[in-house]
Amino acid sequence: xxxxxxxQIEAERPATATGxxxxxxxxxxxxxxxxxxxxxxxxxxxxxxxxxxxPERGAAPAxxxxxxxxxxxxxxxxxxxxxxxxLIGERESYLRAxxxxxxxxxxxxxxxxxxxxxxADSAYYPKAERAxxxxxxTRPAGNVDALNGLAALANARHDYRAAKKWGEASVKLxxxxxxxxxxLIETYGRLGDYKAVDRALGTLTKLHSGAAVMARxxxxxxxxxxxxxxxxxxxxxxxxxxxxSEQAACLHRAGELAWERGEPAQALNYxxxxxxADPDQDASLAGKGRALTSLGRTTExxxxxxxxxxxxxxxxxxxxxxxxxxxxGFGDAAKEQYEVLRQRVDADGANGVDDSLLLGxxxxxxxxxxxxxxxxxxxxxxxxxVQTADALGWALHxxxxxxxxxxxxxxxxxxxxxxxxxxxxxxxxxxxxERELGLDGPARRHIGEALRINPxxxxxxxxxxxxxxxxxxxxxxxxxxxxxxxxxxxxxxPSRPHAAPRSPAPEHPGxxxxxxxxxxxxxxxxxxxxxxxxxxxxxxxxxxxxxxQAPQAPKSPGA
Numbered sequence: 001x002x003x004x005x006x007x008q009i010e011a012e013r014p015a016t017a018t019g020x021x022x023x024x025x026x027x028x029x030x031x032x033x034x035x036x037x038x039x040x041x042x043x044x045x046x047x048x049x050x051x052x053x054x055p056e057r058g059a060a061p062a063x064x065x066x067x068x069x070x071x072x073x074x075x076x077x078x079x080x081x082x083x084x085x086x087l088i089g090e091r092e093s094y095l096r097a098x099x100x101x102x103x104x105x106x107x108x109x110x111x112x113x114x115x116x117x118x119x120a121d122s123a124y125y126p127k128a129e130r131a132x133x134x135x136x137x138t139r140p141a142g143n144v145d146a147l148n149g150l151a152a153l154a155n156a157r158h159d160y161r162a163a164k165k166w167g168e169a170s171v172k173l174x175x176x177x178x179x180x181x182x183x184l185i186e187t188y189g190r191l192g193d194y195k196a197v198d199r200a201l202g203t204l205t206k207l208h209s210g211a212a213v214m215a216r217x218x219x220x221x222x223x224x225x226x227x228x229x230x231x232x233x234x235x236x237x238x239x240x241x242x243x244x245s246e247q248a249a250c251l252h253r254a255g256e257l258a259w260e261r262g263e264p265a266q267a268l269n270y271x272x273x274x275x276x277a278d279p280d281q282d283a284s285l286a287g288k289g290r291a292l293t294s295l296g297r298t299t300e301x302x303x304x305x306x307x308x309x310x311x312x313x314x315x316x317x318x319x320x321x322x323x324x325x326x327x328x329g330f331g332d333a334a335k336e337q338y339e340v341l342r343q344r345v346d347a348d349g350a351n352g353v354d355d356s357l358l359l360g361x362x363x364x365x366x367x368x369x370x371x372x373x374x375x376x377x378x379x380x381x382x383x384x385x386v387q388t389a390d391a392l393g394w395a396l397h398x399x400x401x402x403x404x405x406x407x408x409x410x411x412x413x414x415x416x417x418x419x420x421x422x423x424x425x426x427x428x429x430x431x432x433x434e435r436e437l438g439l440d441g442p443a444r445r446h447i448g449e450a451l452r453i454n455p456x457x458x459x460x461x462x463x464x465x466x467x468x469x470x471x472x473x474x475x476x477x478x479x480x481x482x483x484x485x486x487x488x489x490x491x492x493x494p495s496r497p498h499a500a501p502r503s504p505a506p507e508h509p510g511x512x513x514x515x516x517x518x519x520x521x522x523x524x525x526x527x528x529x530x531x532x533x534x535x536x537x538x539x540x541x542x543x544x545x546x547x548x549q550a551p552q553a554p555k556s557p558g559a
Contacts, residue, residue: 105135106145248278264294327459424457
């Protein structure tokens with residue numbers, strides 16, 4: 001048995017376990033990997049935080065890089081990539097002598113998941129699954145560490161139903177293990193169960209506070225459309241981060257939020273700060289490409305995308321670069337990137353990753369819309385989130401079925417079903433469907449909303465949105481109000497649990513903001529660097545009315 005396990009580790013050990021980054025291209029992950037990566041670090045931290053039940057189980061890593069990674073992860077922070085790699089090597093070495101240590105197998109499995117997420121190498125996932133299942137087989141009863149690791153792995157592979165099963169089994173065994181709840185928050189959001197997201201977040205904030213919890217709050221607030229609260233949580237989390245990698249992850253999210261609300265210069269500042277804190281924060285290099293595109297600095301944007309794809313060839317980055325090329329009239333270069341996307345999706349699939357949502361979006365715009373509809377219908381059954389509703393509605397529109405498309409487009413923008421995220425792309429998709437159906441009033445409102453949220457949300461679609469809005473013209477000032485013609489649909493989306501009405505967002509545990517103070521009212525200040533990090537440039541939080549005082553969302557047009 002011991003010999004078999006040693007051979008397994010040798011076969012699975014990455015070629016870069018010394019801590020050096022590989023020079024060869026790595027397999028990618030689908031969109032959202034950064035969020036999952038932080039969740040993965042929390043899982044690993046949760047395992048290291050719990051003391052072993054005996055001196056023989058789960059010996060602490062030796063001092064040095066592995067020890068630094070263990071210390072950071074145990075506190076719920078994100079370790080640097082070289083330190084994480086060193087921890088993997090140290091646990092592999094330890095398990096050669098102690099192959100029955102279930103806790104070390106769980107640590108190794110969780111570390112494989114996190115490294116796979118952060119390096120865009122899905123080849124780590126089969127390694128992670130074998131390690132985690134070895135842990136569970138060695139100690140079948142009460143093995144919360146292995147259950148959490150398997151939940152994180154399922155999220156990384158976009159198998160959210162499996163993630164829910166493992167996460168809820170873990171909570172049943174250890175309801176006060178706070179590191180399980182970020183996993184479930186991600187899972188419930190992807191499954192479209194927004195009531196469950198709120199319950200899990202409420203439990204998490206009662207059990208723990210600090211940067212990791214604030215960062216998760218920020219993601220939930222962002223999905224709700226509470227953009228000021230999201231920004232406040234993320235900048236607070238960055239200021240309280242205990243490692244440069246953790247700070248970089250929070251700053252990256254703040255950059256994503258700034259770009260989504262049409263502030264590319266602010267987004268570029270956040271992405272630059274993130275890379276200054278952690279040069280391995282490659283998602284921020286892609287973010288710079290996005291922001292530079294919006295600013296019209298296409299030469300710099302091309303350089304940023306090429307750089308990140310050389311290191312982390314994620315399929316979503318290939319899609320963004322391909323669309324940038326296409327917008328510039330470089331059709332052959334765009335096709336090359338679309339082929340990279342297909343290859344990366346295939347590589348992910350071989351390692352158990354389901355990229356159906358990304359592939360469906362790509363096929364709808366650049367491939368076979370009917371194939372996209374088929375893929376996205378299956379994805380809707382697996383994960384009926386706002387993002388899936390939007391993607392399926394758009395694919396139906398591109399395939400010529402606008403009546404059914406409108407049902408899904410409404411689903412994606414209906415607050416009653418969680419559609420509160422302020423997305424220019426989602427608003428534009430609904431407006432185009434309505435325009436095709438002759439619903440000029442609603443189309444004018446939604447396309448106009450898209451351009452107000454972010455006038456440069458896509459190098460391909462933003463110009464089309466502006467042309468469509470100009471063609472629709474100004475609303476008539478004479479006669480009765482325009483009547484919205486509601487098309488009948490024979491295939492409405494299956495019903496899902498309704499999200500609870502929006503309640504005031506909870507105060508952040510450990511937050512520096514007094515209760516009831518609007519995030520917009522806080523003076524802008526540079527993000528404080530963590531220990532060992534150089535102070536980044538100042539970032540000013542954009543002012544905006546607090547969502548805590550926002551009026552009740554209006555009814556959907558034509559409802």
